[in-house]
Amino acid sequence: MTDQPKPSLELLIAAPRGFCAGVDRAIQIVELAIEKYGAPVYVRHEIVHNRFVVDSLRDKGAVFVDHLDEVPDGVPVVFSAHGVPKAVPAKAAERGLSYLDATCPLVSKVHRQAERLVAAGRHIVFIGHAGHPEVIGTFGQVPEGDMTLVETVEDVWTISVPDDQNVAFLTQTTLSVDDTAAIVSALQARFPAVQAPRPDDICYATTNRQTAVKAIASACDLMLVIGAPNSSNSVRLVEVAEREGTRAKLIQRAAELDFGWFADVRTLGITAGASAPEILVREVVDAIAQRFDVHEREVETNRETIAFKLPRGLEAA
Incomplete structure (x- = not known):
């Protein structure tokens, strides 16, 4: 038979x-930190969103925590590829912790744009998903109240901003290209003077x-x-x-x-x-x-x- x-x-x-290059770099940073400092190396938040990667790094000596308070004194800490609010490295420095920032450079670019826009007096409309670490990190770059989150086209029509003539938008780097284009069109219809990022933030x-x-x-x-x-x-x-x-x-x-x-x-x-x-x-x-x-x-x-x-x-x- x-x-x-x-x-x-x-x-x-x-x-x-x-x-992608940002993920590759973040993983390398954790691996090299373990090589340089020895285990354990603490990582605030999952370095990247993948259980296999996180488990592999844990096996090598990485310890993943949600909050800086969980990191003991005298050990290095790595910040994830998604980026962190400014308060996190400030708190690490205050505690004398040596830290390594594995934030993807394309996310860091959005952080710097946010700072520049607020310094220029613009209110930022940020297109992203509420609660995502990248969104939390970006909001943490500027004073509270200087940025408003929109997730959908419908949100665009319900938000209020201090000055319709002084608005800019930025976006999370990992969004749907098509969805974001629809939200941007709605923003441009509601706020004709809105300033767009150059180049586009979606990575x-x-x-x-x-x-x-x-x-x-x-x-x-x-x-x-x-x-x-x-x-x-x-x-x-x-x-x-x-x-x-x-x-x-x-x-x-x-x-x-x-x-x-x-x-x-x-x-x-x-x-x-x-x-x-x-x-x-x-x-x-x-x-x-x-x-x-x-x-x-x-x-x-x-x-x-x-x-x-x-x-x-x-x-x-």
């Missing part, structure tokens, strides 16, 4: 996908990953996004695929695959959020290949060559 042949499955893998990696999903989603019967449920850019990739009319599922690991999803699937799309390592993509593909005769093709829409410098003092570690 011969084994039944496996059903055939076309696999379209989006590129770019997975780690290159978020934009590229969404573009890559758009390029393959309509050709797929199902799209898998590998990423964490608290990862803004990963959740946006699911939404992008669904807007193209394609069923999409967010999974963290191969163990979360449900092969019930695969009934009638002939072409499967796969991508990964900016904080998901490539090893998880391969894990998912290998698990699928145990059940299907997989024909894999990478569809590249852009090639990323960006790399960010490490903080001084760690380069040599």
